[in-house]
Amino acid sequence: MDLCFGVIAHVDHGKTTMSDSLLASCGLLSPSVAGQALALDSMDLEQKRQMTIRSANVTLYYELDGTPYVINMIDTPGHIDFTGRVTRALRAIDGAVVVCDAVEGVMTQTETVTRQALEERVRPVLYINKIDRLIKELRLTPDKMQEWLAALISDFNKLIDVSAEPEYREKWKVSIQDSTVAFGSAKDRWGFNFEIAQKKGVKFSDIYDAYQSGDLKSFTEKLPLHEAVLRMVIRHFPPPDVAQRYRIPKIWKGDLDSEIGKAILNCDENGPITMMVTNIVVDPAAGTIATGRLFSGTVKDGSIVHLIDAKRESRVQSVSMFMGAHRDLVGSMPSGNIPALLGLENARAGETISSVKGVLPFESIKYVSEPVVTIAIESKHPKDLPKLVDVLRRIALEDPNLVLKIQEETGEMLLAGMGVLHLEIATSLVQEAEVEIITSKPLINYRETIRSAVGPIMSRSPNRHNKIYFRVEPLSEEIVQMIREGTISEMTDKKALATLLRDKGWDANEAKSVVMVDERGNMFIDSTKGVQFISESLDSIRAGIIDIIGNGPLAHEFCRGLKIIFHHYVPHEDPAHRTYAQLMPASRRTLLACLLAADPVLLEPILGIEAKGTGDIIGPISSVISSKRGKLLKVTQKGLMTIIEGEVPAAETFDLAETLRGATAGKATWNTHFKSWSPVPTSMLKGVVADIRKRKGLSADPPKSEEFSDSE
DSSP: OOOEEEEEEEESSSHHHHHHHHHHHSSSSOOTTTTTSOEEEOHHHHHHHHHOOOOOEEEEEEEETTEEEEEEEOOOOOOOGGGHHHHHHHHHHSSSEEETTTTSEEEEEHHHHHHHHTTTTTTEEEEOOOOOOOHHTOOOOOOHHHHHHHHHHHHHHHHHHHHHTTTTTTTTOOOOOTTTOOOOOOOOTTEEEEEHHHHTTTHHHHHHHHHHHTOHHHHHHHSHHHHHHHHHHHHSOOOOHHHHHHHHHOOOSSSSSSHHHHHHTTTOSOOEEEEEEEEEEEETTTEEEEEEEEEESSSEOOOOHHHHHHHHEEEOOOOEETTEEEEEESSSTTTTTTOOSSSSSTTOOEEEEEEETTTOOOOOOSSOOOOOOEEEEESGGGGGGHHHHHHHHHHHHHOTTTTEETTTTTEEEEEEEEOOOOOOOHHHHHTTOOEEEEEOOEOOOEEEESSSOOOEEEEOOOTOOOOEEEEEEEOHHHHHHHHHHHOOOOOOOHHHHHHOOOOOOOHHHHHEEEEEEEETTTTEEEEESSSSTTTHHHHHHHHHHHHEEEEEEEETTTTTTTEEEEEEEOOOGGGGSSHHHHHHHHHHHHHHHHHHHHEEEEEEEEEEEEEEEHHHHHGHHHHHHHHHHEEEEEEEEEETEEEEEEEEEGGOOOTHHHHHHHTTOOOOOEEEEEEEEEOHHHHHHHHHHHHHHTTTOOOOOOOOGGGGEEEE
């Protein structure tokens, strides 16, 4: 039987260390180095930094009670800067082992990745790691350990209660009694759940005694970690044919009663090939390798497939499966597995692959965060420029959360990422490719929005023969979030969208007239009535809107939270006078006039910060947060450990590591994550806008609305 699962967690909670034991149990790693090898961290950079950067998948063969299982496992990164890789991995799996540090409990990234899993209808189970910390650091007795762990399990179930869909809330909660919770120490290679504890007569007092006496060898032999985890996986995660029946209606909006719909729903290996690419790796020798979940059909060497989004036909050169850093050629693979396909040079993460032309693509993968920091990169030696462009394009192809922008006029290359660490890793990969580079200081990505409603405002086309009238108003943050999460998109059924928007208080006519949903959180509504030539003009008008959304009026930053209403249109009767060259600029001018009149504001990214250490770090960390325009939000005590939560503008965090290390004498550990967009303080706004405009070669002051509007 086949199974697909992933390992997800907060950073440093022990995912990859635990994965070592699973590899050792299946003969893929020597048991003597399990727990230290971090075998799935195959990049030199991962081993050097002791952190997972790329998702790694491996196929395990395991027998339980005489039944053989082929288990596809994906080990994912824990650091928030690489959370996009977690998001993509979740589309390929049906169950997730959530690894949680026994002392630290449910942390920010634990919540983030668990919510993502539930959003994808991926069932979670819980492995509580580092139980030894409760004994060594918190000095808890066996009774107190059980109380502590019961509270941790309760916190995890509250997360499921809040985030899971109603149908799965009770079904997917974890408990000790049904063995959906396991305990152990990945470093010391032991673990157990309730089923194993009953069978082998193990109590928490035995763990306590083993650590007090230092006799862990017999304990590890009696309770091998892999048995606890893999039993949990096999007993509680559904096989692909069961999981796809409830997962597919969420991630694929095609006709489930069609031939291909039934094949996908039932994971039919005899049906048409249907696969979603979740990861791209560029091998210098083999080229592009597309990895993902095969939902139906059997893919073979030489299979002819269609790349639905790219609108291309391709031939699968060879079918293989990843075993960590290595690939094994297999020739063919049936549905319910995670194949790695060579030969699909135009495939990208999120691509739908099918042997049927014109099949509806899978729902696009929505990321919980977005790039907030940018650096400029140039080659130290001009002769290396072509190689640098190739390397950067390859890195951006492998990691869609990195955004590469090459300014054609200047040749400047800008790379945007989730945070400073994300960009550090990217530049390290460039240097590993033996390209010497010079990088700028990190720059913050801002957003632009409006705070009031204005309009209608009219502008004429350059030939003065066409009039375009727009109104604008701010979109509610709730609607913006629904767009960002993918609940609302251009793929959303029009009737369902109209009903949803009416329920949110929208005018009925506007609710049914949405013609564009921009994924950054903007909407365009056509409210014109009985206007001639509207359908043939709409694409040109829309192009002007897209241009301004990408280059806002204040600082040429991306816009978010705009509701743009096409109020009226007076076109010229002669099509020669209402061409793209006339309507696109008119649309741009009208929208600029509206936005500049609607109290525009610049938004800066706010990062959440989570710091951990002993109680004496509270004062120093609070001072650092306050000195950086931040706020202290919450202080939690967990035994001897203090957890501080706060928020800081991203613009103030470039020297955060040095400042925190100095203030706490190295006693604290911390991480940051994207939290929200917030208006730049009024006292700073003019200076920040002027700096950005100057850097982009623009005049220091933004234009005025009157420069773009026309009178009747």
